[in-house]
Amino acid sequence: MDNIILSTAARALAFGTPLMLGSLGAVYAERAGVVNLGMEGMMILGALAGFAITKNTGSPLEGILIAALVGGLAASIHAFISITLKANQYVSGLALSMFGLGLSSLLGKPFEGLPLFTQLENVSIPGLSSIPGLGVFFTDQSPLSYFALVLGVVLWLVLFRSKLGVVIRSTGENPSAVDALGGNVTLVRYACVIFGGMLAGMAGAFLSVAYRPAWTEGLTGGIGWIALSIAIFAAWNPLGAIGGSLFFGALYSLSFSKLQESISPSLLKMMPFICVLLALSLNALRKNSRSNVPEALGLPYQRGQR
Amino acid sequence: MSLDTATAPIKRSNARQWGPFNIETRETPPQSWLFTLSMLSVLATLILTGVIFALYGQNPITAYVTLAQGTLGDLSSLGVVLQRAIPLMLIGVGLVVAFRAQFFNIGAEGQLLAGAVGASAVALFFPNFGFLEIPVMFIVAFICGAVWGFIPAILKLKLEINEVISTLMMNYIAISIVEWLVNGPWKGKNQVGYSYTDTFPDAAWIPKISSSTVHYPTLIVALALVALVAFVIARTRLGFRMRILGENPVAAKYVGINTLSTTLAVVMLSAGAAGIAGAGEVGAIHHKLLDPAQISLGYGYTAIIVAWLARGNPISVIFTAIFLGVVFAAGDVMKVSLQMPAQTTNVINGLLLFFLISTEPLVKLKISLARGT
Numbered sequence: 001m002d003n004i005i006l007s008t009a010a011r012a013l014a015f016g017t018p019l020m021l022g023s024l025g026a027v028y029a030e031r032a033g034v035v036n037l038g039m040e041g042m043m044i045l046g047a048l049a050g051f052a053i054t055k056n057t058g059s060p061l062e063g064i065l066i067a068a069l070v071g072g073l074a075a076s077i078h079a080f081i082s083i084t085l086k087a088n089q090y091v092s093g094l095a096l097s098m099f100g101l102g103l104s105s106l107l108g109k110p111f112e113g114l115p116l117f118t119q120l121e122n123v124s125i126p127g128l129s130s131i132p133g134l135g136v137f138f139t140d141q142s143p144l145s146y147f148a149l150v151l152g153v154v155l156w157l158v159l160f161r162s163k164l165g166v167v168i169r170s171t172g173e174n175p176s177a178v179d180a181l182g183g184n185v186t187l188v189r190y191a192c193v194i195f196g197g198m199l200a201g202m203a204g205a206f207l208s209v210a211y212r213p214a215w216t217e218g219l220t221g222g223i224g225w226i227a228l229s230i231a232i233f234a235a236w237n238p239l240g241a242i243g244g245s246l247f248f249g250a251l252y253s254l255s256f257s258k259l260q261e262s263i264s265p266s267l268l269k270m271m272p273f274i275c276v277l278l279a280l281s282l283n284a285l286r287k288n289s290r291s292n293v294p295e296a297l298g299l300p301y302q303r304g305q306r
Numbered sequence: 307m308s309l310d311t312a313t314a315p316i317k318r319s320n321a322r323q324w325g326p327f328n329i330e331t332r333e334t335p336p337q338s339w340l341f342t343l344s345m346l347s348v349l350a351t352l353i354l355t356g357v358i359f360a361l362y363g364q365n366p367i368t369a370y371v372t373l374a375q376g377t378l379g380d381l382s383s384l385g386v387v388l389q390r391a392i393p394l395m396l397i398g399v400g401l402v403v404a405f406r407a408q409f410f411n412i413g414a415e416g417q418l419l420a421g422a423v424g425a426s427a428v429a430l431f432f433p434n435f436g437f438l439e440i441p442v443m444f445i446v447a448f449i450c451g452a453v454w455g456f457i458p459a460i461l462k463l464k465l466e467i468n469e470v471i472s473t474l475m476m477n478y479i480a481i482s483i484v485e486w487l488v489n490g491p492w493k494g495k496n497q498v499g500y501s502y503t504d505t506f507p508d509a510a511w512i513p514k515i516s517s518s519t520v521h522y523p524t525l526i527v528a529l530a531l532v533a534l535v536a537f538v539i540a541r542t543r544l545g546f547r548m549r550i551l552g553e554n555p556v557a558a559k560y561v562g563i564n565t566l567s568t569t570l571a572v573v574m575l576s577a578g579a580a581g582i583a584g585a586g587e588v589g590a591i592h593h594k595l596l597d598p599a600q601i602s603l604g605y606g607y608t609a610i611i612v613a614w615l616a617r618g619n620p621i622s623v624i625f626t627a628i629f630l631g632v633v634f635a636a637g638d639v640m641k642v643s644l645q646m647p648a649q650t651t652n653v654i655n656g657l658l659l660f661f662l663i664s665t666e667p668l669v670k671l672k673i674s675l676a677r678g679t
Contacts, residue, residue: 037470041656077660087663090410090470091614095663098607099656105649106362217649225474232471264490270482273475277461280472284465 008253010136013145014211016249018043020148021203022227023234023241024155025196029075031159031236032192033172033296037093038078040224041100042200043207046071048104050205051215052111060120064144064205071201072194074100079193083186086300097224105217112215119213120144142210144202149242151199156238168192172294175301185301200224222273229276233283235292244279248272323676330672340617343668347615347661348629355654362646369644376639377632385518386638389591391631392521393418393583393605395528398612398623399535400576406539406552406618407572413458413473414580415606416480417451419598421581422588423484424450426595429510429588430492430503439509440523443585451581452574454480459573463566477606484598492595503595512590521590524582531579535620548572580606604652608634611655614662630655 022039029036036042046067054063078096082089120142128138138146159165170178171188179185207223208215226248234240255268322329356366377383397414404411425443428435435442458472487503494504512521539545547568551558558565587601588594595601612630616622633655637648 081660081664085664085667087666091610091659091663094412094470094610095656095659097656098652098659102649102652102654102656103358105647106358106653109647217647222474222478225471225478229471229475232468264486266482266485266489269485270479273478273482276475277457277467277472280467281461281465284467 004257006136008250008257010139010141011253012246012249013137013141013149014249015252016245016247017142017145017148018203018206018211018223019227019230019245019248020152020242021144021199021206022224023230023245024148024152024238025199025203026228026231027234027236027238027241028155028159028168028192029196030231030297031172031294032168032189033175033294033299033301034079034082034189034193035089035093035298036075036078036082036096036193036196037090037228038074038096038100038197039093039200039228040220040222041097042071042074042197043100043204043224043227044104044218044220045074045100046201046204047208047219048108048111048204048215049201051116051208051213052108054118054209055111055114055116058118060118060209063209064120064202067201067205067209068198069201071204072198075194075197075200076190078197079190082300083189083193086302089298089300101218108215108217112217114215116209116213120210122210142206144206144210152238152242159238169294172296175296176303179301179303189301200227203227226272226276229280233279235283236294237292248275251275326676328672328674328676330674331670332672333670335669335672337619339672340669343665344615344617344662347658347665350661351654351658354657358653364644364646372643373636373639376643377635382518383635385515385520387628387631387635388525389519389521389631390634391627392524392528392586394609394612394630394634395623395627396524396531396583396586397576397580397605397609398616398627399528399532399620400579401609401613402616402618402620402623403535403539403548403572404576405613407548407569408552408555409459409462409569409573409576410470411455411458411473411573411576412470412610413455413476413577413606414583414609415602415604416473416477417454417577417580418584418587418602418606419477419480419484420454421447421451421578421584422595422601423480423487423584424581425510425585426492426503426506426588429506430595433507433509436509440512440589443510443512443589444523444527444582447581447585448578449581451584452578454581455573455577456570459570463569481598484595484601488595488597494594501597506589506593510589511593512586514590519591521586524586524590527582529624531582532620532623535575539620544568544571580609603634608651608655611659611662614659 022043026036026039049070050063050067053066054060074096078092081087081092122140122142124140125138125146129135159168167178167183168188171185175185204220207219230241230244230248234244251272255271356370359366359369377387397418401411401414424446428443428446433439454476458469458476461467461472462469488501492503494502496504512523514521539548547563550561550563551565551568555565583605592601608630612623612626615626633651637651640646640650641648
């Protein structure tokens with residue numbers, strides 16, 4: 001029994017890594033007041049870029065960096081349309097998801113089914129891996145998983161313990177106040193959206209370079225949407241996003257585990273999606289859950305207009 | 307049509323000059339201007355897609371000629387276009403209504419599958435309704451789709467859960483359920499090795515115009531729905547409530563409009579229409595329930611563009627559905643003649659949607675040549 005729990009926990013971190021990266025990015029973009037429903041598209045473009053670059057250069061690190069750039073580039077389209085042109089953020093993000101899915105299957109066709117000889121290898125952290133209980137999190141995991149964990153803590157510190165964090169949060173709560181105090185609403189929003197896109201791109205690259213080194217059309221399979229939901233019921237808190245991602249990581253790993261012998265795999269596959277609906281509902285039923293929503297979320301900022 | 311409730315119209319002093327042009331703002335843009343903007347969006351999309359074709363190593367001109375010939379060149383390919391347009395029309399007109407009432411339904415994909423499951427259940431387990439078989443399939447499909455839409459609607463109205471996320475989750479859940487059905491309890495006894503149900507009995511085959519794939523009963527239902535929606539929006543109390551709700555939800559509450567029941571009615575109409583589209587796909591094209599990716603092909607997402615391109619006008623949906631039917635059919639041609647994945651149409655869809663919303667700020671502008679300068 002102990003073994004099942006430990007192995008589930010260990011794999012929860014692996015399954016949870018793309019969710020962590022994605023939802024941390026969503027937390028920052030939405031804290032600054034911009035919803036980006038293009039997560040699925042940015043992730044899959046990142047996955048393709050990561051795979052293609054790693055395949056060509058043999059360096060997974062380069063692949064992941066380029067994937068981040070591609071994710072950021074994709075996000076900048078959304079930033080331009082929703083921040084500069086002040087168009088509807090929800091539709092723009094959705095369009096980005098469609099565009100990303102389409103473009104990745106077009107450009108990815110030559111890579112379909114190719115093996116990757118230089119994947120990102122898992123590592124163990126000496127010392128930490130021998131802690132009883134928690135050790136599984138530091139044994140034979142992807143470097144990106146460690147990166148995501150550390151990043152989550154750093155992003156929490158920045159958001160809630162630094163001056164920059166105050167500016168970011170105020171931009172999402174009350175952009176006209178930021179503007180009046182001499183802050184640059186547009187700059188902050190652009191930066192946060194593009195940063196979110198870079199993390200989404202890395203999340204995609206994790207899938208195609210580290211987790212299961214291969215490229216297939218539509219390989220993200222809805223992970224982007226789950227990452228977006230995690231940001232919501234984590235109440236836009238980076239630490240909550242880590243917790244939520246690990247929870248959904250555990251769900252995913254359960255659905256690929258021994259349970260498959262007794263329950264149909266297609267029914268297990270829908271478990272995470274049902275849990276998203278349940279988690280969102282429970283979160284909404286909690287008292288004062290609305291108080292955390294960034295006040296200006298989803299609204300374009302126009303100077304002189306409230 | 308604008309989903310921004312936050313940017314309520316602000317009266318501004320009019321008429322600015324910009325180069326040789328006079329720019330004014332106005333509240334009710336004429337249809338011709340909306341049409342021009344939509345056409346510009348389509349044109350820009352085609353140009354950018356051409357660039358992508360070129361980067362992919364295809365000559366964009368020959369690619370477009372191949373696509374045009376393959377989709378509009380002869381009667382049978384026109385039939386395919388119309389076949390693709392049927393579900394798009396049904397879902398699109400439903401989405402026009404939903405978007406007008408500020409419910410951003412991204413779940414038509416799942417609602418279509420729910421309808422397909424309902425219609426299949428009738429065809430497989432209750433095949434004895436005689437000439438009523440197909441009408442019963444349509445009705446059950448409508449109800450199943452509507453139920454699938456009811457869940458996210460009630461989650462939004464009671465718990466303020468964002469409908470974009472919840473309807474998407476419902477899509478993935480529907481996909482899993484259909485996969486489970488065709489691999490498990492409903493797997494056909496005569497379908498060894500395939501994930502299909504048994505083939506529907508003859509009574510449940512929706513008829514088609516001779517030797518084409520155009521299933522006219524579904525098309526008639528779609529056109530009737532367009533007419534009904536146009537009438538409801540223009541002439542009835544429900545339509546009036548929907549308009550107010552869409553344009554100013556706060557005012558809607560003050561004048562005593564029941565936001566809850568109006569939104570529920572609208573969403574269930576939209577979701578039910580998607581359900582009927584599902585009945586059409588399994589009843590006329592496949593004659594069985596099968597892999598969800600083969601049933602739907604992304605009609606639910608593409609219909610969002612059908613509705614957006616129609617800019618809130620139900621009658622326009624007939625034409626925008628046919629236009630996106632061409633794009634859909636082009637996907638098949640790409641696969642066969644250009645060796646590009648059919649998913650490439652999503653590039654066109656995404657770009658078109660980008661351009662449509664980017665031109666949104668221009669909708670209320672009136673641009674004319676300045677006189678006397």
